[in-house]
Every structure is written in structure tokens, then in C-alpha cells.
Amino acid sequence: MVSTRPAPELPPTRTSPRLSLPKAPAGTVYRGHEGMWSWVLHRITGVGIFFFLLVHIMDTALVRVSPQVYDGVIATYKNPIMGLGEMALVAAIVFHAFNGLRIILIDFWSFGTKHQRAMFWTVIVLWVVVMAGFVPRQLITIIEEFPR
Amino acid sequence: MTLTVADTRLNPTVKHRPAAGFSTITLIIRRYNPEIDAEPYWRDYDVDVLPTDRILDALHTIKWEQDGSLTFRRSCAHGVCGSDAMRINGRNRLACKTLVKDLDPSKPIYVEAIKGLPLEKDLVVDMEPFFAAFRQVQPFLQSSTPPPAGRERLQSAEERERFDDTTKCILCAACTTSCPVFWTDGQYFGPAAIVNAHRFIFDSRDEAADVRLDILNDREGVWRCRTTFNCTEACPRGIQITKAISEVKAATIRGPQRVKVA
Numbered sequence: 169m170v171s172t173r174p175a176p177e178l179p180p181t182r183t184s185p186r187l188s189l190p191k192a193p194a195g196t197v198y199r200g201h202e203g204m205w206s207w208v209l210h211r212i213t214g215v216g217i218f219f220f221l222l223v224h225i226m227d228t229a230l231v232r233v234s235p236q237v238y239d240g241v242i243a244t245y246k247n248p249i250m251g252l253g254e255m256a257l258v259a260a261i262v263f264h265a266f267n268g269l270r271i272i273l274i275d276f277w278s279f280g281t282k283h284q285r286a287m288f289w290t291v292i293v294l295w296v297v298v299m300a301g302f303v304p305r306q307l308i309t310i311i312e313e314f315p316r
Numbered sequence: 317m318t319l320t321v322a323d324t325r326l327n328p329t330v331k332h333r334p335a336a337g338f339s340t341i342t343l344i345i346r347r348y349n350p351e352i353d354a355e356p357y358w359r360d361y362d363v364d365v366l367p368t369d370r371i372l373d374a375l376h377t378i379k380w381e382q383d384g385s386l387t388f389r390r391s392c393a394h395g396v397c398g399s400d401a402m403r404i405n406g407r408n409r410l411a412c413k414t415l416v417k418d419l420d421p422s423k424p425i426y427v428e429a430i431k432g433l434p435l436e437k438d439l440v441v442d443m444e445p446f447f448a449a450f451r452q453v454q455p456f457l458q459s460s461t462p463p464p465a466g467r468e469r470l471q472s473a474e475e476r477e478r479f480d481d482t483t484k485c486i487l488c489a490a491c492t493t494s495c496p497v498f499w500t501d502g503q504y505f506g507p508a509a510i511v512n513a514h515r516f517i518f519d520s521r522d523e524a525a526d527v528r529l530d531i532l533n534d535r536e537g538v539w540r541c542r543t544t545f546n547c548t549e550a551c552p553r554g555i556q557i558t559k560a561i562s563e564v565k566a567a568t569i570r571g572p573q574r575v576k577v578a
Contacts, residue, residue: 189357190344195403195429196406196426196428198494199405199406275566278578279578282578284545
């Protein structure tokens with residue numbers, strides 16, 4: 169026979185929560201390894217580079233409209249903030265380029281999937297080497313071009 | 317009256333002490349009852365476990381001794397049937413193959429349903445979209461030629477070895493639901509379907525490789541794979557899934573016979 173009585177109320181397990189439970193009803197962030205984070209970085213740098221190219225094509229196209237307007241727009245770029253922006257742009261392009269080669273190797277070299285992790289760290293080392301050469305030079309340029 | 321494990325937990329004045337060899341761990345589980353809750357919420361449970369206990373044992377203890385409404389799937393409980401894939405501490409695993417000692421028992425252990433499939437209740441998701449993708453790749457041997465008279469279709473050890481890795485799949489969906497592409501694009505076939513296509517595409521006895529490659533050579537097919545390797549790392553059977561997907565990618569370009577084996 170099936171009981172129709174409602175189930176008894178259970179007493180609360182504890183009166184006050186001892187630990188803070190996650191607020192977000194959505195799940196936790198997936199804890200992927202090098203492969204997942206390299207893909208996230210590749211996406212972010214890719215979208216960033218796209219927006220740079222969009223602006224870059226538009227300002228270059230201004231030459232056809234009027235060389236004076238073009239010069240005016242380019243002149244507004246000559247400030248330290250754009251100098252730092254250039255640094256971020258180079259950082260994004262260098263990562264995207266090296267990681268792009270890694271992805272091509274994963275897809276087309278039969279040992280690519282086996283060595284993807286080593287290739288990721290190679291990408292990071294190459295990125296650090298290139299940036300170590302570029303960043304000091306760029307900083308010197310920024311400081312020399314824009315004395316206070 | 318004797319106090320049971322559950323009783324000591326209900327009474328905050330009684331200090332709970334686990335039995336010898338056991339330790340108390342905290343599980344934080346993402347609960348959801350579609351008939352009551354507007355959205356999922358997190359709830360914590362203390363469980364006494366041995367270091368060699370599995371997360372499935374802890375879930376059983378909660379269900380049997382603390383909260384019978386906790387809902388999850390499990391069948392064989394020995395890593396063969398693939399029923400209890402769930403996200404444990406941020407990674408997809410089988411609850412029945414994850415030992416407490418392999419996690420960090422001093423911190424709370426987060427348990428939630430696998431992502432990307434419709435959540436039905438607590439740790440149970442609707443697996444139908446997953447199986448629909450599996451069926452679409454025609455995961456069965458197809459041959460238009462009859463077997464040699466009086467005997468089965470023979471295959472050399474090397475020919476069998478070619479697709480051995482992808483025969484291990486138990487369809488637990490840990491790979492497909494670890495894939496960032498699948499989370500945002502439910503139309504993508506997903507790693508498991510491609511693994512099972514690989515199992516027949518590279519089988520020397522099968523004659524329908526072209527059909528399967530045609531199905532997978534699609535916007536939502538193998539080319540959706542962005543090689544994040546989450547699937548390979550999530551697979552409880554240790555299948556080199558991203559490698560298998562890469563081989564299927566190469567087969568759509570060159571044909572299965574000309575794909576180099578690494």
C-alpha cells in the first residue's frame with residue numbers, strides 16, 4: 169500500500185553554514201590543462217588582433233580620402249598609451265603566431281598530438297625570448313619619444 | 317539510545333569523531349530538483365570515508381544515510397558501464413574510478429553534473445543528444461561483400477591494432493561534455509561520436525568509411541575540434557581521443573589508408 173502522508177520535515181543539518189558555498193548556480197570553471205588554456209589564449213589574442221586589424225585597415229584607408237586627415241589620425245597615436253598598446257599587440261601576435269604553428273603541427277604531423285604539451289611550453293619559451301628582446305627596446309622608445 | 321553517524325551530525329553539541337581509519341570529508345554537490353528549484357544550488361555534506369573509498373561510495377553514504385533525495389546514475393560501479401560520469405573538482409571523471417586519496421581530502425570536494433547536456437535532476441543529465449550524435453556516425457560494421465564461405469572475416473593482428481584504442485569507449489560522455497566547443501555548440505558531434513566513427517573507419521573489414529567520413533567532413537563534424545585536449549585528459553579509459561580525431565581529420569583529406577600511424 170502506498171502511503172499518502174507527506175514525508176516528515178527533516179531537521180536542518182546545521183543551523184549556520186560553516187563554509188561559504190559557491191553562489192553561482194552555474195557550474196565551476198572546467199580545470200583543463202595546457203591544451204585548453206592555450207586555446208583560450210589563442211581565442212582572446214585572435215579576437216584582439218582582429219579588432220586591431222579592423223582599426224588599422226580603416227585608418228590606412230583614410231589616405232585615399234585625404235592625406236591630411238590620415239596624418240592627423242596617425243598623430244593622435246603618438247602617445248605613451250598607444251606605445252604600451254603596441255607592446256600588447258606584439259605580445260598577442262607573437263603568441264598567436266607560434267601557437268598557430270603548434271596547432272598546424274597537431275593537425276598535420278602524426279606525432280603532433282603526442283607532443284602537444286611540450287610544444288605548448290616551447291611556444292611559451294619562444295614568446296618570452298622574443299618579448300625579452302622587444303619590450304626593453306619599446307620601453308626605451310616610449311620614454312625617449314615622450315619626455316614629460 | 318545509541319547515536320548513529322547521522323544523529324551526531326544533526327546535533328551540533330555532540331562532537332563528531334570518525335571511526336578508526338576513517339576521516340571526515342566535505343562534499344559540495346550542485347543540487348537541482350526541477351519540480352521545486354528555479355535554478356541549481358550548492359549544498360555541502362560531511363561524510364566519513366576511508367582514503368581508498370571512491371567518490372561513488374561517498375555519494376552512496378549521503379544518499380543512504382543523510383539525504384535520500386540525492387539523485388545520480390550508477391550501474392556497475394566498476395568503471396565499465398559508464399553511467400556515473402560527473403564533474404569532480406572541476407574535471408570530468410567516473411565517480412566509481414575516483415579515489416578519495418587521489419583528490420585533496422582536506423579541502424571540500426566539488427561534485428556537479430557533466431556540462432553541455434540538459435540537466436534533469438542533481439547529477440543526472442539527458443543523454444539523448446549524446447546518443448543521437450553516436451547513432452549518426454553509423455557505429456556498426458558495414459560490408460557489402462559476404463564473408464568467406466564457412467568462416468568469419470579474418471583480420472591480422474596489425475589490422476586489429478590499428479583501431480584498438482578506440483574500441484575501449486564505454487560511452488560515458490566524460491569526453492564530449494569536457495569539450496568547450498560542445499558546451500557552446502550542441503550541434504557538434506563531439507569527441508565520443510568521432511571516436512566511435514574512428515573505430516570503424518580504420519577497421520579493415522568495414523566498407524563504409526567513405527559514408528562516415530562524408531558525415532563527419534562537415535561544419536559540425538571533425539573540423540569543429542579545436543584540439544583543447546580536454547577529452548583526452550577526461551577519458552576514464554585513457555583513449556587518445558584528440559589523436560583519433562586528428563586521424564579522422566587526416567582521413568577526410570587523404571583517405572583512411574594513407575593516414576600515417578604515429
